[in-house]
Amino acid sequence: MLKKHMKKIKKTAKSITKKRAEVSVKKIIQEEKRPIPAALSEEEEQLIVKGPKGKLPSLLRGMKDVLPKDWPHWKKIYHTAEGIAEAYGFGYLETPVLEEASLFIRSIGRGTDIIDKEMYVFEDRDGTRVGMRPEFTAGAVRAYISHGMHTLPQPVKLWSFGQLFRHDRPQAGRYRQLHQFNCESFGAHDPAVDAELIVVAYNFLRDLGIETTVQMNSIGTPEDRQNYLVELTGYLRIKRSYLCEDCKKRITRNPLRALDCKNESCRPTLEEAPQIVDWLSEASKNYFMKVLEFLDELEAPYTLKPTLVRGLDYYTETVFEIYEDSVVEGQQSALCGGGRYDLLVGELGGPPTPACGFALGVERVMTILRRKAEENKDKVEKPVGGVFFAHLGEQARRRTLKMIEDLRRDGVVLHHSLGKTALKAQLELADKFGVAYTLILGQKEVQDGTIIIRDMESGIQEIVDQKKLKSELEKKTRV
């Protein structure tokens, strides 16, 4: 009885908040029509200036700060990406975060979740519909076209690294602002190009100490796929009663996805479903075989996965994903995805240009690196090194920055704290930094032109001439 009552209350409350939401949406729409900048009411202005009562500024949902402790990982990932991309002859391309919304809609396709549910779209102050990039390929294609890169020697190989935005529900390894390492290769319809890209992604992960397996499939030409889709949909319709609820929905929405269903009860039915390989044209089949031969040659481990389809409209022929070997839990283990898109450049108004590319999720790699660092934490000794500069007295304090600057020019990087005056506090800090040596500059030393070098482990101190400091430090830190 009580339960029933509560349910009712819940329902009413829900409908009220819904109505409220509708009202506020209406309000926003009305406001959008106002000339920009829109005039705010006194109340709204106050809300912006003072903030909602009692609310601290907070991170937007699904956004993440990169903190100093994470930076070494980021640096490592970026440098590894840079190193490998350039070794394979890719040129760096940086496109804007904002593009015309239609660019993304046309290339990724209506009906995909990325476009229909996740893209950040808004009207610019001059009325342009702009979108924040949810992936790199569209922008890269646009750049290829707008800079006439088809006149360069083909293939044109480009790599990018940066932020992408998708309004998804945050989850493990999934954020609304995410980073990808992206490579594209334009202008060559050649199995070697596909293989090269896969190897770049694979080696990138291997260089970071991540063992992976590549999953390969071919989805043929759009015609192949269309024919297959008709066949598959027909099959699923007949077997409808054997499928789970999700799969029933997928029949009309995205039949290819049904093949991937994790529901045990669907398994037998789906295993007997027609496979796309049998619907590929001879040319597509041959092309795919050649890609695989290259991979054999390159000794990149791969498996064939007939159910692999990709969620973006533009793919043709080769598609692939890369998964970490060790952990299988969760569905966030796909580190990289990509494939060939031979029609996209032409469809967006450029010269017909075959192309292939991949995108690699940096946050997912980060998760793995952090996990590995955690596992090895006890094994790795904290590296001892570095030098701290301590000062004593006003005169010394004034000299500190200058001396630090001189030493920096000589390639000696120091920790220091000008804010702390007590020597004790400074030594405490030096200890926390875990430095091997501390330089101490006091009143007396300033006058004598000397400085104290303190060995932090033994506590032994020696006084040296400031002029000999550099060579003295070099001698010590080298050992």
Add this chain to the structure above:
RNA sequence: GUGACCAUAGUUUAACGGUAAAACUGCGGAUUGUGGAUCCGCUAUCGAGGGUUCAACUCCCUCUGGUCACCCCA
């Protein structure tokens, strides 16, 4: 977008229907030129809003956020 669990100092975690306890960290100090030890002090409008109650951090609802799974993707 759907569902489950969660929300107390910077961090990790307690307790209780009657105005919060500890550890670690941070800052300050234990007679003013010497750290790693010890001791002392400071630091929480108990995520926001509302309701039940004489009284709520503790019970209920809504919102927000987090985590995880689905969906989807990297």
